[in-house]
Amino acid sequence: MVLMFLDDGFGCNTNFDNTSVMAADIKEDLLKSGFVPKAEKTFWVPVQNISFLGVEINSAQGFICIPDQSDASSSGYAGYEVNTLNGVSHGIWTGEEISKSSAWRELQAVNRVMSSLVHILENHNVKWFTDNQSVATIVHKGSMKPDLQYIACQIFSFCMRHSISLTVEWIPRKENERADYLSKIKERDDWGISFEILKIISMRWGKLEVDWFASEHNAKLPVFYSKFWNRTCSGVDAFSFKWSDKRGLFVPPISLVNSVFNKMREDKSCGVLIVPHWESAVFWPLLCPDGEMCSGVKDWIYLPTEKNFYSCCKNGSGIFGSHQDDIDKLPEVLTGKVALLPELLQESRATSTATKYNNGFLRWKRWALSNGLGSGDILPAKIFPVALYFASIIQSANSPSPVSTAFYSIQWMHEINGFISPTVSSLVKNVFEAGKRKLSKPIIKKEPVTPDMLCAIYSRLYENGNLKNQRILCAILLSFAGFLRSSELLSIKCSDVKFDIMYMSIFIESSKTDKYRDGAWIVISKTDTILCPVINLHKYIDWGNFADDDYIFCNLSSTSKGFKPRDRNKPMSYSTLRDLFRNALKPHVDNIEKFCLHSLRSGGASAAANTGVKDRLFKRHGRWLSDRAKDGYIKDDLNERLLVSQSLGL
Template identity: 50%
Template sequence: MFLQAFKQDIMELPKALADKVDLLTELIMESRSEGTVKCYYSAFMRWKKWAQSYGISESEVLPAKAFNVALYLVSLVQNSRSPGPVISAFYGIKWAHSLISAPSPTECVLVKNVLEGAKRRLHNVTVKKEPITPDLLQKMYDALHSHDNLCNKRTICACLISYAGFLRVSELLNLRISDFEFFPTHMSIFIEKSKTDVYREGNWLVISRTGTKLCPVSNIEDFFCYVKFSEYDSFVFRDFTKTRNGYILRKENKHISYTRMRELFIEAFSPFVVDIHKYGLHSLRAGGATAAANCGVPDRLFKRHGRWKSETAKDGYVKDDLCNRLFVSKNLGI
């Protein structure tokens, strides 16, 4: 879409500058994260397909007319159960216009009002997952450790590190051996990619030794000794192959999938909760954050440890205990 919008300008370029066009396109596409670009591009292409199916000309797809975009959002509302598709369409179209420096129809009050109306009509109550507690971690550890094998050790380490480091599942699965450094009092983990680290500067996470059997540091050290990774850049949480003598690491240096990690989580905690559907992989991050908040960890350290940028995002992970909630009304002077 970028090349097509500037087709005439490109044709008029001197030969000495023509070879820079490809890099220009690449840099523009890299101005957002890869996942965001894929999402916006798909959303824009759905708009384009819809517009063409109703006879809207190519010249009115990009740049688009505000009234046509408003009608497109209306059609999405009629066929959606949540505001997600409408929001994606809005920002996908906005992104496409920003690429070619064209005025966006999403700036039109009409289109903005349709979006807000869609959010209100299709709004669903958000049901947050329950946080994992230290008691549940203890039960999980005891159950898996009683059948000591590499597969169980992997699950134990994944859960303990996610809890103690407030890790998102994407951060957990992308960890490599080279990201770990061990010290007498703690370990440091280099988080190369994080949702809030838009420029990929990386972030060092520190996790203390606790001296208990749930200590994340001693458990990951034990796991490394058992697995005996041969490559320094090997992913930590990889697939195993079951043999007569136990489990062996697969040769392919590829981390386990999100789906597989979710299966391991469900297998580990299902025996100890009434309804496993109330829990998810985010429950580990939320559990660690909740425990830290309720024991009074200073906000600055809490926010840095979890790699949060905003107060709203941070507070969304915390489930205040009853004592802290009652503290408010106990101190009103009545």
């Protein structure tokens, strides 16, 4: 028997010898007819395993293998079954999935395409072609990496459940061009509606049965049809079905509105068609030929216009998308510079803040996925799920901090990605405010340290040449005189201090309120008293023999001759500083719990305020951005407060 298809063909016979004779006859006939067989694609010696038109035929083992091809790009994945007209599966990666390794994406592509085409592949021998060599190895042998091994196990279990015999084979990328092309398709019109919109139209026109134009991430009904096969759709190519049997929901791509409306007329279907109010669109004259809805439209309403009521394409593009359309319109020379923006946007906040917001958003994502929300509902997020998320945090939190972090994390992530944040909703705002009220506790401010306390500490601890005691004395005096936070104090290096005849200058490289990291110089006057910060710090640096790059407040080692600096290249810990301060102050106060390291900054600020230092100089010295922040540190003198009522003339 000989089978021909265009310029491809193969022959078979009962045994090796008969097949050899037949092959020689065919070759001779072709040459006499003027055809020149291509040597590298022709086998004249009989074999028992051959690939013909993409189908593997194995006469030795007695099976025919239907091949599948797949590919995964940085934007999406795709695969197709070569013998089926509509056997194409396609999907878009989420933002998190894009950051995964190429091996992870290629392996996940196999997993998802196979799940989508199960109705075709079930009970078959499947030959799978991929242009990623790692995939072929991992499917057959597994992987040492847990995330890849997990997907490989999923593929194995799926094949066992559906009686699929899978063989994966690597092919060069040039032989996988169709799958490569399909994987890079970006849906521009894959927009959808929210469940809030579905509720509005269902209450007005009744229950709907099928979502005719949807995708895996935006389907609103259990039965839905997609452009490509995916794991949960009921079919593909909605136009190939009759629409008259079921009440349908129609949210078509804008380019298909005319075709959809005409088919609804032809099939006499009943359903809800959702289109934008776009009077310049090509479909508008069909819907409103004379400025009024045409006879085929029995009823209509205006839907909410806020973007939160709609979903954009999974890749962020389309009529409800973010920046993708703008990016696609850029000249090629500028496209490569787009990669500069994500890192810069991360730096729109301090590193610690950006890290906190990123972690906060990841907590929202984990909660959403664990509670049944799809990846398309995470960014952009919908109003009601976010409100429920805040409510769940409020039930378990002990302070307003977790709720605030969640609120601002979601808000920031939406802003830098070009989406309208659900935090602008009055519902979400009110839940947020309710949480802050419920979880807030009375603020008990710590008492400020006074100059009298400093005198008592100095008198007890000062000892000539004692580096250990001088360290905590200098830390206390500098924090008091410079209004220093503990983080600012611990970051001071010897090179940051400049001594002058009448004062010293200290450079604070970074501060909590220094948004742009310009740094700030503070100046502290020389007072020539026992509490003089300049004199005491000068002694401490001399006794410790500190070099320019040494941290001044580092750990110390005990020796037979006293103490000496240890680990000069890093400062002591916050907890060590706190304990040293508490031990120094404890003998001189009734309740040490009323004091903390901030008591030094507060004490210096209160002393300065009560002696009438100008407000502008006061704020600059303490590096405060607002009067409200500054005033929170000041404890007014009782005599100053009494002046108010004394001046009333009573």
